Amino acid sequence: MVRFLHTADLQLGMTRRYLTAEEQPRFTQARIEAVRALGRLAAAEGCQFVVVCGDVFEANQVDRRVVARTLEALADVPVPVYLLPGNHDPLDAGSVLTSPAFAARQPPNVTVLAQAVPLSVAPGVELVAAPWTSKRPLADLVGQAAAALPADGTTRIVVGHGAVDVLSPDRDNPALISVAPLEAALAAARIHYVALGDRHSTTAVGGTGRIWYSGAPEATDFDEVDPGNVLVVDLGDGSANVTRHHIGRWAFVRQAFTLDGPADVDALASWLQDLPAKDETVLRLDLAGLLTLREQARLDQVLAAAADRFAALDVWGAGMVVAPDADDQSTLGLSGFAQHALEALEAEAVGADPAVAAEAQAALGLLYRLARGAA
DSSP states (O other): OEEEEEEOOOOBTOOOTTSOTTHHHHHHHHHHHHHHHHHHHHHHTTOSOEEEOSOSBSOSSOOHHHHHHHHHHHHTSSSOEEEOOOSSSOSSTTOGGGSHHHHTTOOTTEEEOOSSSEEEEETTEEEEEOOOSSSSOSSOHHHHHHTTOOOSSOEEEEEEESOBTTTOSOTTOTTOBOHHHHHHHHHTTSOOEEEEESOSSOEEOSSSSOEEEOOOSSOOSTTOSSOSEEEEEEEETTEEEEEEEEOOOOEEEEEEEEEOSHHHHHHHHHHHHHOSOGGGEEEEEEEEEEEOHHHHHHHHHHHHHHHHHSSEEEEEEEEEEEOOOHHHHHHHTOOHHHHHHHHHHHHHHTSSOHHHHHHHHHHHHHHHHHHHHHO
């Protein structure tokens, strides 16, 4: 029986354009803390080693401080850790995994899987690695690494990175990992588990229960279905048992709302209030609907308060329309030039040009706030 921890896509050094100068360092540190978390989990679960299936770093050109802090965190993992070069950090001439910053601090428990040859990691247990040596391989690296292995009683874990043919729409990609030959090798007991990286959502592939993407241990974007997990894998006696453990702290949340009155704005405010861990949540709102100036002003207040509490707030409001009603106009009490400006903006706000309409609606909101502030 062998038990190990399968993870991938740490993406250490990742940046996000929508994070502020205050939030980005917290996001960076959370990814390093994820390394420590998987080390604690490996110890608690009695894992013999950890495999990181590619994209340890976001790029080969990352700040040396990220490299130093990563290696310090990896040194705290109480079992051997095996790092596979992936598409973000391939083992090319400029690889971070062979850089002086890495080599000078590489702890003894950390091994880079630099060659596509079986590596003995325990009695009767081998890792079969498929490292990326460029950003655009011209062949199925995993298939090549696993092709000629014998069924000799050795427990073999294939460690790979990339898209599989059964999930990718890009049939012209020469580096697609072909699943059928891997399933045949599993059935023949030439290999016993395929640990994959590249897909950030935890995903079982095929029907064997032995080919898995672990997913990223920390979320990285809005399109991920089940991120924040690592896998503890048990192999032995012809069986494989895979258990997911959630260690991620950050969340990327995208939600659409239709706002057609004050009740809808209040419902949005309540939903925002109920979201947990706001300071570790990147939120994108897709807003559509029709609001009066009063209601838009209330929405602006709600969004401004949320922006102060969430790690990042990105609002898409292309579907929003602001239409002043009679109460808006009587409440504002405008006259002369200001009234003429209001009427002109009202006409532009419902015009055919989306860009002009959006600017006019924003201007109407500003006019309302200024007029109400002066009242």
